[in-house]
Amino acid sequence: MNRRLSLLLAGPVIAGTTLVGCTSNSPSGAGNGELTVTSTATECQVSANSAPSGTVVFKVKNTGNEVTEFYLLASDGLRIVGEIENITPQLTRDLVVQVPPGKYYTSCKPGMVGNGVQAAFTVTDSGKKLEATGDDKALITTATGLYASYVKDQTDKLLSGTESFVKAYKAGDFDKARALYAPTRIYWERIETVAESFGDLDPSMDAREADLEPGQKWTGWHKIEKDLWPPKTGYTALTAAERNSVADQLLKDTRTLHSRTRTQTYTVDGMGNGSKGLLDEVATGKVTGEEETWSHTDLWDFQGNVDGAKVAFENLRPILTKKDPALETSVATKFTALQKVLDKHRKGDGFKLYTELSKTEIKELSDAVNALSEPLSKVTAAVLK
Ligand SMILES: [Cu+2]
Numbered sequence: 001m002n003r004r005l006s007l008l009l010a011g012p013v014i015a016g017t018t019l020v021g022c023t024s025n026s027p028s029g030a031g032n033g034e035l036t037v038t039s040t041a042t043e044c045q046v047s048a049n050s051a052p053s054g055t056v057v058f059k060v061k062n063t064g065n066e067v068t069e070f071y072l073l074a075s076d077g078l079r080i081v082g083e084i085e086n087i088t089p090q091l092t093r094d095l096v097v098q099v100p101p102g103k104y105y106t107s108c109k110p111g112m113v114g115n116g117v118q119a120a121f122t123v124t125d126s127g128k129k130l131e132a133t134g135d136d137k138a139l140i141t142t143a144t145g146l147y148a149s150y151v152k153d154q155t156d157k158l159l160s161g162t163e164s165f166v167k168a169y170k171a172g173d174f175d176k177a178r179a180l181y182a183p184t185r186i187y188w189e190r191i192e193t194v195a196e197s198f199g200d201l202d203p204s205m206d207a208r209e210a211d212l213e214p215g216q217k218w219t220g221w222h223k224i225e226k227d228l229w230p231p232k233t234g235y236t237a238l239t240a241a242e243r244n245s246v247a248d249q250l251l252k253d254t255r256t257l258h259s260r261t262r263t264q265t266y267t268v269d270g271m272g273n274g275s276k277g278l279l280d281e282v283a284t285g286k287v288t289g290e291e292e293t294w295s296h297t298d299l300w301d302f303q304g305n306v307d308g309a310k311v312a313f314e315n316l317r318p319i320l321t322k323k324d325p326a327l328e329t330s331v332a333t334k335f336t337a338l339q340k341v342l343d344k345h346r347k348g349d350g351f352k353l354y355t356e357l358s359k360t361e362i363k364e365l366s367d368a369v370n371a372l373s374e375p376l377s378k379v380t381a382a383v384l385k
Contacts, residue, residue, distance in 0.1 A: 033057060037108065039068040039087065044108030044117040052126035053101045055269075055384050060084060061092040066111035070095060072121070075103040080197050082273050085280045096381040098269045101125040136319070143315045144266045150311050151191050155261045158187035162254045166247040169224060172240075178228050182297035182350060185221060189304025190311070192281055193274040194264070195257055205253045208293065219249050222293075229294035268316060272380030275312035278305040279373055287366045289354040299351035302365075303342060310335050313376070316383055324382040327375055334372035341368045 030051040038045040041064035060070040069085040072095065081104065082097035101123050109116040161184035168176035188195065188206070196202045205220040212218055223246050227238045238246070285291040286302040313320075313331060320328040341364055345352045357365075 037070055038063055039108040039110055040064050041110055044106065046106050050122040050124055053099060053123050054126050054128045056097055056099050058095040059092055060087055060095060062087045062089050064110045065089050068108055068110045069112060071107040072097060073105040073107060077105055079199055083277060086284055096269060096384060098130055098267060098384060099123045100130055139319045140268055143268060143319060146315045147266050147271050147312060151194050151261050154187045154190050155258045159254050159258045161187060162251055166251045170244055170247050174228055181295060182300035186300050186304040189301045190308035192305060193277040198260060201253055201257050205250060219246055226294045268383050269380050271312040271316055272383055275309040276376050278309040279369060279376055281305045283369050287369055296353040296355045298354040299345055306338060319383045323385045327378055327382050330375040331379060334375060338368040338372050341365055
């Protein structure tokens, strides 16, 4: 789970009235589809509150003194159209998205806390077709089709894995449940950005205790994780009724995710940004050992996020080869290098526990993630060229 999201969603659902004064009153909008966003300690200054449909670039600069992030949300205020995380102070990062005409929200999250600073954003009809033509069109259709199949397959495996996991846990077979925990979650982690794009499911299925908002009910994987790997003191095991309730909810949410992915379609920019998003998940949660506080099975999640990022990249690769072969080579090389570092920590069918890693090993993993992050962040813009 991504902490920012749980915070984003925990607050009141963004209504049209939540217009925090952060959008400039630029009368004309961004004619060329390029906007600047200045995320200060308290504000989210977007250079225009509208842009023409097509490729829109938000150049997000963090002038505050804490890490920030930027979201473009759909009109329901829940679905994420595009996001960019982990923007450290003084850094500028680009979010490139292809957007059809409609109503949206922009949102910055200085310090990654609270509900963020939101404003309405309009995409006007430029008359431009968003769909590519000719050769590109065939490549795009293949790429997005392959990715849809991948997500469906992973969700199938997640659902059957979760069924077995929930069954063991409800029956009180904790050894079996512990054994199934990390290998099942890897399917979730591979498609985590897709699950997050649905908005409501991720907080319910994957919230971490440390990131709960006041009043937020804790459900999902990590609640069960804590019950399976309880702290030595100060923890009361869940009752059978409580176990049943949290397990049933997790299974129900997984079924909802499964059914939504049956018909879900993808775009190349969504895949490019999703690939980068999965790597950001590694950087902010897994390499820090924050995701699996009790089981310490973070490296399974790490591998899952990397797998998902890699598949999206591989599916986009024929397009990238055509548009930016140097970038294609750079990303591929860095994926290989990262996998090599991760492979050092394999143990049995899985991985070492996070607590078994030395500081030097963690640093090495983190450096490999950062090295990949840089070229990977350019993939979306390159495939949309
Ligand atoms: Cu997570």
